Amino acid sequence: xxxxxxxxxxxxxxxxxxxxxxxxxxxxxxxxxxxxxxxxxxxxxxxxxxxxxxxxxxxxxxxxxxxxxxxxxxxxxxxxxxxxxxxxxxxxxxxxxxxxxxxxxxxxxxxxxxxxxxxxxxxxxxxxxxxxxxxxxxxxxxxxxxxxxxxxxxxxxxxxxxxxxxxxxxxxxxxxxxxxxxxxxxxxxxxxxxxxxxxxxxxxxxxxxxxxxxxxxxxxxxxxxxxxxxxxxxxxxxxxxxxxxxxxxxxxxxxxxxxxxxxxxxxxxxxxxxxxxxxxxxxxxxxxxxxxxxxxxxxxxxxxxxxxxxxxxxxxxxxxxxxxxxxxxxxxxxxxxxxxxxxxxxxxxxxxxxxxxxxxxxxxxxxxxxxxxxxxxxxxxxxxxxxxxxxxxxxxxxxxxxxxxxxxxxxxxxxxxxxxxxxxxxxxxxxxxxxxxxxxxxxxxxxxxxxxxxxxxxxxxxxxxxxxxxxxxxxxxxxxxxxxxxxxxxxxxxxxxxxxxxxxxxxxxxxxxx
Numbered sequence: 001x002x003x004x005x006x007x008x009x010x011x012x013x014x015x016x017x018x019x020x021x022x023x024x025x026x027x028x029x030x031x032x033x034x035x036x037x038x039x040x041x042x043x044x045x046x047x048x049x050x051x052x053x054x055x056x057x058x059x060x061x062x063x064x065x066x067x068x069x070x071x072x073x074x075x076x077x078x079x080x081x082x083x084x085x086x087x088x089x090x091x092x093x094x095x096x097x098x099x100x101x102x103x104x105x106x107x108x109x110x111x112x113x114x115x116x117x118x119x120x121x122x123x124x125x126x127x128x129x130x131x132x133x134x135x136x137x138x139x140x141x142x143x144x145x146x147x148x149x150x151x152x153x154x155x156x157x158x159x160x161x162x163x164x165x166x167x168x169x170x171x172x173x174x175x176x177x178x179x180x181x182x183x184x185x186x187x188x189x190x191x192x193x194x195x196x197x198x199x200x201x202x203x204x205x206x207x208x209x210x211x212x213x214x215x216x217x218x219x220x221x222x223x224x225x226x227x228x229x230x231x232x233x234x235x236x237x238x239x240x241x242x243x244x245x246x247x248x249x250x251x252x253x254x255x256x257x258x259x260x261x262x263x264x265x266x267x268x269x270x271x272x273x274x275x276x277x278x279x280x281x282x283x284x285x286x287x288x289x290x291x292x293x294x295x296x297x298x299x300x301x302x303x304x305x306x307x308x309x310x311x312x313x314x315x316x317x318x319x320x321x322x323x324x325x326x327x328x329x330x331x332x333x334x335x336x337x338x339x340x341x342x343x344x345x346x347x348x349x350x351x352x353x354x355x356x357x358x359x360x361x362x363x364x365x366x367x368x369x370x371x372x373x374x375x376x377x378x379x380x381x382x383x384x385x386x387x388x389x390x391x392x393x394x395x396x397x398x399x400x401x402x403x404x405x406x407x408x409x410x411x412x413x414x415x416x417x418x419x420x421x422x423x424x425x426x427x428x429x430x431x432x433x434x435x436x437x438x439x440x441x442x443x444x445x446x447x448x449x450x451x452x453x454x455x456x457x458x459x460x461x462x463x464x465x466x467x468x469x470x471x472x473x474x475x476x477x478x479x480x481x482x483x484x485x486x487x488x489x490x491x492x493x494x495x496x497x498x499x500x501x502x503x504x505x506x507x508x509x510x511x512x513x514x
Contacts, residue, residue, distance in 0.1 A: 009364040010067035012074060013058040014086060022056070022082045026071040030058055031356070056086045060364030063249070088430075093327070138163045141423055142197055144187045145206035146173035148471040148481065149400050152408070153206065154178035156416035160424060167196045174472040175206075190214045197223055202423045204377070205399055208236040209280065224324075226423055227398040231375035235398050238305045239278045245393055248372045251365060252393045253384070254308040261301040268293055270308055278303040310392055314385040316352050317403035318366040321418045321428055324376045329418070329428040331411065333362055334403050336382070347440040347499045349492065350406055351433065354385070361391045369396055378419045380404060402441070402481075409467050409486050410437035435465070435488040438495040440502045442483040444476040450510035452476040454483075460502055465489060475510075482508045 011030040015023040027033035061067040074082065084093040138161045143150045146168030154175055157164050166179040169186055176182050185192035187207070193214035197203050202224040203215065215229040227235075234240045245252040256267055264275070271293070277286035277300050288298045289309075315338065319331040332351035354362065366381040373379070373396075380401030382394040404415035413421070413429025421429055442454075452475060460466055465488040473482055485506065487498045 009361050010061045010064055011058045011360065012061060012067055012071045014056050014074070014082060016054045016056045016086075022079065022086070024071060024075045024082070026067055030055075030360070058360075060360045060367065062364045062368045088329075139202065139424055140165065140200045142167065142200045142203045143175065143179070143206060144193065144196075144203065144210045146170065146175035146182075147206055148174050148473075148483075149206035150175035151178060151471060152405070152469075153204075153400060153416050153419065156414060156420055159417070160420050162420065162424060165196070165200060167192065172474065187211065194218060202226065204419065204423060205232070207282065208232065208398070209282070212236070224423070226375075226419070227373070227377040227379075228375040231373045231377075231398055234373070235396055237278050238276045238281065238395075239303060241396065242305050242307075244372075245369075248368070250368055250372070250393055251391060253310050256306050258299070258304050258306050260303075261296070261299045264290070264296045264299045264306065267306055270306055271295075272309045274307045274309060275299045276305045276307065278305065310384045311387050312384045313387050313389075314352070314354070315394070316354070316362055316383045316385060317348070317401070318362060318381050318383065319401060319404045319407075319415055320366060320370045320379050320381065321415075321422060321431070322370055322376045322379070323422050323428055324425070326376075327428060328367065328370065329413075329431050330363060330367065331404065331407060331415070331431045332433055333359060334406070336403055346443070347438060347503065348403055348406070349436070349438045349495055349499070350410065351436060353492065355389070358385060358389050358391070361389075365391050365393060369393060373398070376422055378404075378415055378422070402484075405469070405484050406437040406439045406486050407431075408469075410434055410488060435490060436492065436495060437489075438487045438499045440485045440487075440499050440506075441481055442470075442485065442506060442508050444478050444480040444482055444508050446478045448508070448510040449477045450475060450513070452482060453509050453511050455507045455509060456505040459505055460485065463487070463498060463501075466498070466502075476508050480508075 010026060010028050012024070012026050013030060017023060025033065059070065061070060081093060140163045142165040143153060144167055146166045150166055151174040154164055155178065164179040165181045165183065166175050167183040167185045167187060168176065169184060171182065171184050183196050185196060187193060187210045190211050190213055193211045194217060197214070197218045198221065200223055203218065204226040212229045212233050215225050215232065219225045219229055234244050239257055242252060242255050256270060258264055272289070272291040275288045275290055280286055288300065290296060290299060315336045316333050317336055318333045321329045333354065334348045334350040335352045336348045337346055362383055365383065369381050370379045375398070377398055378400050380397040380403055382396070384392045384394055386392070400415045400419060407414040408416065410433055412432055412434060418429050421427065452473065454470065457468060461468065467486040468483065469485070470483040471481065473480070476482055485502050487495055489495050
């Protein structure tokens with residue numbers, strides 16, 4: 001049943017009935033549809049014994065043909081497969097899918113023969129010892145980039161049987177001392193990347209500015225790349241990324257492409273707008289806000305995207321994990337609060353405070369982005385919610401992301417743990433919250449450059465459920481990300497209060513020169 005709601009999102013849902021059977025349906029207004037089920041409007045679907053009991057599961061899907069296809073697929077599943085989906089037991093669902101819908105009681109006997117039930121050389125059959133090339137007998141996985149994201153990935157890697165490799169041009173980078181093998185090299189250089197990766201089983205990235213040509217060659221030679229080089233090529237270029245959203249009918253702000261600063265004069269009617277460099281922007285760099293004609297000189301004299309500014313009510317991030325089989329796990333959305341001067345994330349709160357219908361739109365659009373990118377890995381989709389509750393994609397990062405750092409303490413499987421599960425062929429972890437969380441980024445204080453000193457940690461660590469992460473960067477400079485602090489609490493107001501307190505108390509300054 002469709003109700004023609006504005007900016008449609010479609011929902012494929014599963015209802016548990018009193019007789020323990022499942023009813024699968026499709027609608028564009030989930031709350032209204034379920035109320036009608038409960039009130040007996042669809043009596044032809046039920047008998048007295050088979051009447052609706054509980055809404056157990058739903059998926060948000062942006063486009064009707066995809067939703068119809070998904071509804072038909074789930075309706076054709078056995079009860080065992082529907083139960084696995086409702087329980088979000090993707091390991092069981094994967095096994096049942098590969099075993100031609102074996103009944104649930106047979107699954108228990110079959111699970112012991114898991115490997116023999118899977119097709120040979122299927123990605124899900126891979127285990128670290130299946131593809132390990134090293135003398136350690138463990139999977140050999142490389143990380144391109146050695147900053148704080150690589151550091152936190154390596155901290156999570158300690159829980160798995162994996163031999164880790166890092167390449168970075170700074171041997172004193174935050175990740176250097178945590179990996180098994182460090183290579184000094186240029187991650188944007190073809191030869192450096194290719195020579196680094198040709199002896200590895202898998203490679204991931206912690207920054208987009210890597211040589212995708214080398215990664216494509218490695219992929220052709222059998223190295224597994226997360227994300228796929230074809231996906232990375234789209235995302236690292238802001239022009240290609242925006243064109244991808246347009247071609248995929250994914251809602252995003254209006255934009256035009258400029259080749260140089262002079263082109264801006266042809267688009268004065270597009271102001272106010274954000275001018276984003278096609279290549280090289282990162283952590284607030286490569287973005288200029290142009291409000292009037294007088295701001296045009298701040299624009300970039302290089303290929304860039306000019307995006308019409310959206311009247312933003314909220315900025316949201318959704319992190320989604322995708323394994324080699326295309327199964328996904330979605331983390332609760334987060335509210336992001338940016339430092340307007342530096343244009344970097346200052347603090348965030350998770351889960352996001354959104355009405356259900358807006359949250360469903362946000363999740364549906366984020367899932368559409370990731371589905372159409374057609375790559376395994378971890379993806380952070382940043383979105384705007386405007387004053388009319390319309391949802392627009394801002395940008396996508398094909399890697400672990402600042403907006404997911406809280407997941408280390410706040411979720412059962414952190415974004416870093418999840419990426420290792422994907423790369424090593426293990427089942428996806430649980431994205432559920434242990435407790436709501438906020439994080440505060442520790443940024444270098446204005447006017448301070450040099451050896452880093454952290455003020456205020458003594459006071460902050462007296463607060464209950466506060467966790468400090470220092471990134472190991474020896475030198476600070478204004479606006480540089482030096483660490484983050486996570487706060488856990490059941491109360492949202494407490495999270496916001498403590499986040500503001502930390503912002504006022506903790507300062508990253510430079511050591512005085514004597």
